Amino acid sequence: MSTIATADVGHHGGTAPHDDHHHHELGFLQKWVFSTDHKVIGLQYGVTGLAFLFFGFLLMLVMRWQLANPGQAVPVVGEALRTIFGQTVMTDNGALTAAGYNVFGAMHGTIMVFFGIVPVAVAGFGNYVVPLQIGAPDMAFPKLNMASFWCFFTSCVIMMASFFVPGSAAKSGWTAYPPLAGIADLEGGNLWLNGQTVWLIAMVFNITGSLLGSINFITTIIQLRAPGLTWMRLPFFVWAQFVTAFLLVLAFPPLEAAGFMQLTDRVLGTSFFMPTGLVVGQTVAQTWAGGGSPILWQHLFWFLAHPEVYVLILPGIGIIAEVVANNTRKPLYGYKAMVYAIFALGFLSFIVWAHHMYMTGMGAKVAAFFQVTTVMISVPSVVLLTALLLSLWGGAIRFTVPMLFATAFLPMFGIGGLTGIPLAFNAVDLFLHDTYYVIGHFHYVVAPGTIFALFAGVYHWYPKATGRQMNQFLGKVHFWGSLVFINGLFFPMFLQGMAGVHRRWYDGGATYELTAPVLHWNKVMTVSAGILALFQLVFIFNFFTSWRTGKKVGRNPWDATTLDWDTPTPPPHGNFDKPVEVFRGPYEYSVPGHPTDFHPQSQKS
Amino acid sequence: MALLRLASSRIFKSPMSNPILKYLPFFTDAEVPHTVAARPDTGLYSxxxxxxxxxxxxxxxxxxxxxxxxxxxxxxxxxxxxxxxxxxxxxxxxxxxxxxxxxxxxxxxxxxxxxxxxxxxxxxxxxxxxxxxxxxxxxxxxxxxxxNHFGVFIKKDAASKYEEFLGNKHLEEAGQSPRWEITGHLLDAPKGSSYEHQAQHNAEHFAHETGRHDAVTPAEDDYVIQLDAVNANPTDKTNDRPHFWPVPMSNKIAVISAKDVESASVFAPRHSxxxxxxxxxxxxxxxxxxxxxxxxxxxxxxxxxxxxxxxxxxxxxxxxxxxxxxxxxxxxxxxxxxxxxxxxx
Amino acid sequence: MAGSHSHSTPDQTHASTNAADHAAAEAADIASHIGAYVKVGVALLVLTGITVGLSYVDFGSRSMNIVVGMIVASIKAGLVAAIFMHLKGEKITIWRFLWMTTIFAIGLFFLTYLAHSDPISGTTHSTH
The missing domain is CATH 1.20.120.80 (Cytochrome c oxidase, subunit III, four-helix bundle)
Incomplete structure (x- = not known):
């Protein structure tokens, strides 16, 4: 906030170039670690988040091995895992234990949602791209931005450290439902140093970091748009980040409150979520007076966690919109409708949360209310997807790597969305609740949905951030391999789920007769997951080698129209090397009569 | 890991040879507008x-x-x-x-x-x-x-034994919610309770004030409580509604058997x-x-x-x-x- | 919105005279508000007394007393927000998202309450 006292430099976004600042020589720490520059913070968030996505994926691989080969030692790395994670998680011969399965399950969910996708999609791309796209020199509060990242980073360190506390990390799922989460991990007698308590502490830091970041995003978008950049000239990605930031600002605090409550339940022995007369099989280090309600946690949790679903997907849709407009060389179809739809989506996402709770025994009135709102929210979702789909119509599509991921995103997200509709209905949901059908549904939304969008974004903006293109051939290998095997991984989940396979079975259903007809799919999914991992290695290799060896590019390698392609590549501190002014909408591609097929926002005529 | 070490060693050794560092000197905060002056169209500073x-x-x-x-x-x-x-x-x-x-x-x-x-x-x-x-x-x-204030919730099936402190009959007649808790200063705690120390301290204070030394019972599983006014006179109509000025504690004591207790604690977060x-x-x-x-x-x-x-x-x-x-x-x-x-x- | 403001930057001297005039006008405006701040402060203290007093009046039932208490508290909160926090006459941008916040906060209260008061018939929802 206090950046420069005399920052009364007028009311444009990017004003003068800042070349005069360029010749100090500061150390690595100030440049890359404790930086207040939005681009560095964006990269910090992005790289940390990508690392966590990969780590969360590896946790899942071990779980999938266990599901397909119950009780067998994990090949190759089994003993190493035993050394790293200890005897709670792995048996002596290197197989996953039941407790270890719960640890990996809980941490997979937590890491993918709060430490992987949100940091990459919201904080990473948001920080890097939004100020560039609105023609701002930086975020509105650069120091707050740094504080946001370091809050997040602290939460990462705490969450990773929780693997090494006595009894290993949290085992209560990413949803941490009490009363089981309230008593979990207390057998050791240590109230503070145990998996679930450390999980809660890490989450409080994570949430605080998200809140600081989203306040910054909203302020930046409202206050720092370049002259001429009116609301309806904003790139759609900025709209998506704007709505996402509002979801985070308003939905996260109730979960933070609930996190405090569960923390005091565990360390101070309060009974917010502990019912009267709770009897548990083992002695634990706490006793509770009772009088609390486990359902209260679910309300507060899902009040966040449903909007959180849209936090995961909206930035992805924003990225896809940018990539689609740029590679079809035509304006987005129904830009305004998309903007209104995304607002409707944001609004409705706050009043659908209890559709996760049909099983808690809610009455008909409440269930009816939430069914109606849940079905309503599919309308704006379909508007967004249809607009993107129609944007392809009649375009001279360039199938670049980002565009491949974008085109795959549309049907994949469509499958994820459509399979969600049956779950909106109470009667169907009671049957499908907690089965692999649900797992398949939301993984289609976030994995081949959001994560494909993130890949599209990485390939799309990588040249801007590094000055070099990623290798297109390796990119295509990565894409096709991922597309095939991600479906091999997730599609059988629908079949298993409808047959009744439960999401928390440690042996993948081997001991249940009802699963016999669908049990073989476990092997298919596990093999797909393994091969999917190999194709991600291609991406990682490409990501790091292109940094130094990729084809060099100029300011605007994609012939794009938005302001982010109007800066030097890579953008210097302060971003723009000339005053920025905006004269037109974001996607003026193939304008009749214009000499090139793109007409940048900042070009007067 | 090796890759990371390689990358960092390169960055440390020769920052200017790194393609990104060459173009991105990040020193101080960029000059961000509207930190003091309001943006004209919103009328707000950031x-x-x-x-x-x-x-x-x-x-x-x-x-x-x-x-x-x-x-x-x-x-x-x-x-x-x-x-x-x-x-x-x-x-x-x-x-x-x-x-x-x-x-x-x-x-x-x-x-x-x-x-x-x-x-x-x-x-x-x-x-x-x-x-x-x-x-x-x-x-x-x-x-x-x-x-330093203690409360004991009595099990409902044992409540009749402590009617003289709870006054539930009176409350029922007055159309009020029942009372299940006996509050005051703890003078003696069951053996092994984490409140033993506090109870001992209170008992000494109580003996000093009143000259009574009967507060500590020989039984090992009793709570002994110096009662709040409301539990000392539960049928007193003036106690049916809360008072503005706090009423001083009585010198009456109650002895409560631990087996009749649903939960007992000081007025800390865990109490209720x-x-x-x-x-x-x-x-x-x-x-x-x-x-x-x-x-x-x-x-x-x-x-x-x-x-x-x-x-x-x-x-x-x-x-x-x-x-x-x-x-x-x-x-x-x-x-x-x-x-x-x-x-x- | 961004399009509505002028793109030309006035020259420096002109801007600073303007700013000085503006600051002087603002100072005079603020001086006229000080009386209001004191009055509102006194009103808040009086309302605090009223809140305490009313809680010892029997309005028939505990819930009625809660309703009365909450009404007085809301009046006090409204005064703080409108006058001390200058929400009265605040910019539309801030009002917009505060309305959103209010709607979602009420939703949070109302629906947890509804979920509690509308269990499936034949089951109890007692928590103690």
Missing amino acids: AKLGIWLFLASEVMLFGGLFSAYIFLRIGAEPGYWPSGLLNVPVGTMNTAILIVSSITVVMAWAALKMRQLGKYKFYMAITILCGLIFLTVKLSYEWPAKF TYFATYFLITGLHGLHVLGGILVFLYLWLPVKGGVNLYKTNPEHLANRVEIAGLFWHFVDLVWIFVFPIFYLL
Whole structure:
């Protein structure tokens, strides 16, 4: 906030170039670690988040091995895992234990949602791209931005450290439902140093970091748009980040409150979520007076966690919109409708949360209310997807790597969305609740949905951030391999789920007769997951080698129209090397009569 | 790992050979517009928008806590949501102190806007003082008093044995919720209880005051409690509703067998959902008060970003006081709800 | 919105005279508000007394007392927000998202309450 006292430099976004600042020589720490520059913070968030996505994926691989080969030692790395994670998680011969399965399950969910996708999609791309796209020199509060990242980073360190506390990390799922989460991990007698308590502490830091970041995003978008950049000239990605930031600002605090409550339940022995007369099989280090309600946690949790679903997907849709407009060389179809739809989506996402709770025994009135709102929210979702789909119509599509991921995103997200509709209905949901059908549904939304969008974004903006293109051939290998095997991984989940396979079975259903007809799919999914991992290695290799060896590019390698392609590549501190002014909408591609097929926002005529 | 080490060693050795570092010298914050002057079309400087967004998230944070309060209170069985356990005169005084500090902080801002530095310092000093008094009262008097007050919830099937302390027949006739709890100072705790030390201390005090040494029973599983007035005279009509002035404790004692006890603890967060919400909400509120005081101190002291800013950019200092003040008013506003729901209703 | 403001930057001297005039006008405006701040402060103290007093009046039932107490508290909160926090006459941008916040906060209260008061018939939802 206090950046420069005399920052009364007028009311444009990017004003003068800042070349005069360029010749100090500061150390690595100030440049890359404790930086207040939005681009560095964006990269910090992005790289940390990508690392966590990969780590969360590896946790899942071990779980999938266990599901397909119950009780067998994990090949190759089994003993190493035993050394790293200890005897709670792995048996002596290197197989996953039941407790270890719960640890990996809980941490997979937590890491993918709060430490992987949100940091990459919201904080990473948001920080890097939004100020560039609105023609701002930086975020509105650069120091707050740094504080946001370091809050997040602290939460990462705490969450990773929780693997090494006595009894290993949290085992209560990413949803941490009490009363089981309230008593979990207390057998050791240590109230503070145990998996679930450390999980809660890490989450409080994570949430605080998200809140600081989203306040910054909203302020930046409202206050720092370049002259001429009116609301309806904003790139759609900025709209998506704007709505996402509002979801985070308003939905996260109730979960933070609930996190405090569960923390005091565990360390101070309060009974917010502990019912009267709770009897548990083992002695634990706490006793509770009772009088609390486990359902209260679910309300507060899902009040966040449903909007959180849209936090995961909206930035992805924003990225896809940018990539689609740029590679079809035509304006987005129904830009305004998309903007209104995304607002409707944001609004409705706050009043659908209890559709996760049909099983808690809610009455008909409440269930009816939430069914109606849940079905309503599919309308704006379909508007967004249809607009993107129609944007392809009649375009001279360039199938670049980002565009491949974008085109795959549309049907994949469509499958994820459509399979969600049956779950909106109470009667169907009671049957499908907690089965692999649900797992398949939301993984289609976030994995081949959001994560494909993130890949599209990485390939799309990588040249801007590094000055070099990623290798297109390796990119295509990565894409096709991922597309095939991600479906091999997730599609059988629908079949298993409808047959009744439960999401928390440690042996993948081997001991249940009802699963016999669908049990073989476990092997298919596990093999797909393994091969999917190999194709991600291609991406990682490409990501790091292109940094130094990729084809060099100029300011605007994609012939794009938005302001982010109007800066030097890579953008210097302060971003723009000339005053920025905006004269037109974001996607003026193939304008009749214009000499090139793109007409940048900042070009007067 | 090896890849990472390779990358970092390269960066450390020759920063300028790295393709990114060559183009991205990040030194200080970029010059961001609208830190002081308002953006014409929104009429706001950025920090003001930022603080309001922060307050919006705070509304949802305390909203979550208050909705938990409602949920738990509605769900509580009759007799399990106590009233009249907090010190109303002290709470009222603290409320008044916060309101006064809210007036002085807005006066401090107005003085700064009118460029009256002396008045600003004066009003800000009062604000800080009020905040400190509020916290002191809370931490040195209100909370410790609770931690030395004991409550025992009697099992319902054993309640008839303790009717002389509970007075449920009387309450039923008066159309009131039943009473399941016996409160007061703990004089003797069952063997092995974590309250033994506290009980011993209280018993010595009790013996000193009254000359009675009969409080410690030979039985090893009894709670002995020096009763609050309400449990000493449960059928007294004046005890049916909470008193404004706290009523002194009686010298009567009750002996309660541990096997008749549902739960027993001091008035700490673990005592009941009532005290859990009370301590969590007032504790979080107290942290906000502390945060506010620290920010005000910074703005009041002659430091670079505080009063010294007045010389170079008084408007910037006024803006800072305005946003700190907005935060402070919000803290006051939360207390306006906390006070009645915990102390009065 | 961004399009509505002028793109030309006035020259420096002109801007600073403007700013000085503006600051002087603002100072005079603020001076006229000080009386209101004191009055509101006194009103808040009086209302605090009323809150305490009313809590010892029997309005028929505990819930009625809570309703009365909450009404007085809301009046006090409204005064703080409108006058001390200058929400009265605040910019539309801030009002917009505060309305959103209010709607969601009420939703949070109302629906947790509804979920609690509308269990499936034949089951109990007692928590103690």
